[in-house]
Amino acid sequence: MDQRHKNGLRPRPKIRLGGVVPESAASKGHPAGSRPSVMQAPVLVLNATFEPINVTAVRRALVLLLKGVAQAEETNHTEVHSTKNAIQVPSVIRLLSYRHIPQQSRALSRKNILLRDRNTCQFCTRAFPASELTLDHVMPRSRGGRSSWENLVACCYACNNRKGDRTPEEAGFKLQRRPRPFTLHTSRQLMRLIGNRDEKWRKYLFY
Numbered sequence: 001m002d003q004r005h006k007n008g009l010r011p012r013p014k015i016r017l018g019g020v021v022p023e024s025a026a027s028k029g030h031p032a033g034s035r036p037s038v039m040q041a042p043v044l045v046l047n048a049t050f051e052p053i054n055v056t057a058v059r060r061a062l063v064l065l066l067k068g069v070a071q072a073e074e075t076n077h078t079e080v081h082s083t084k085n086a087i088q089v090p091s092v093i094r095l096l097s098y099r100h101i102p103q104q105s106r107a108l109s110r111k112n113i114l115l116r117d118r119n120t121c122q123f124c125t126r127a128f129p130a131s132e133l134t135l136d137h138v139m140p141r142s143r144g145g146r147s148s149w150e151n152l153v154a155c156c157y158a159c160n161n162r163k164g165d166r167t168p169e170e171a172g173f174k175l176q177r178r179p180r181p182f183t184l185h186t187s188r189q190l191m192r193l194i195g196n197r198d199e200k201w202r203k204y205l206f207y
């Protein structure tokens with residue numbers, strides 16, 4: 001693949017899709033944007049080898065199809081119309097040439113830790129809004145614990161206070177799971193969560 005396309009999911013140059021509107025919005029009597037969700041619906045992106053690599057929005061997936069970069073593997077039963085064509089709205093697309101996926105190393109950030117831990121306190125296993133979660137150093141900082149993927153977990157304030165400057169064992173806590181860096185494996189778990197409602201994704205994600 002062309003080196004300039006290294007991050008091959010980004011179109012270059014930009015293709016405008018101004019003429020493409022959901023069928024329902026295009027027909028008379030429907031105010032524009034009456035079904036904005038069609039273009040925002042999630043689409044599973046597969047590598048040329050059928051390996052799931054990403055989730056994108058219908059709008060973005062259509063760009064890849066129109067550019068000939070990807071082909072639709074699964075569609076849902078909606079059509080969108082450009083000036084020339086009618087296109088089935090994709091549910092799963094596959095890149096036509098293999099894209100090397102580097103070992104994903106996401107930035108260590110509060111947002112990504114909460115995403116990895118799915119906004120769930122890793123001690124009491126309850127889910128919270130992000131604003132009600134803090135980050136806990138499993139091995140306390142005061143005892144040499146580092147700020148790393150492996151030592152930071154999402155934690156509610158109640159558990160954080162109870163744990164204090166102790167290890168989980170000392171505090172009588174059990175970690176829901178061993179914290180790991182955000183990897184492609186983690187991404188795939190998230191894809192499964194997103195795709196849980198779409199039957200057509202299943203065969204690509206659960207194997």
Ligand SMILES: [Zn+2]
Pocket residue numbers: 121122123124125126155156157158159160
């Ligand atoms: Zn908790």
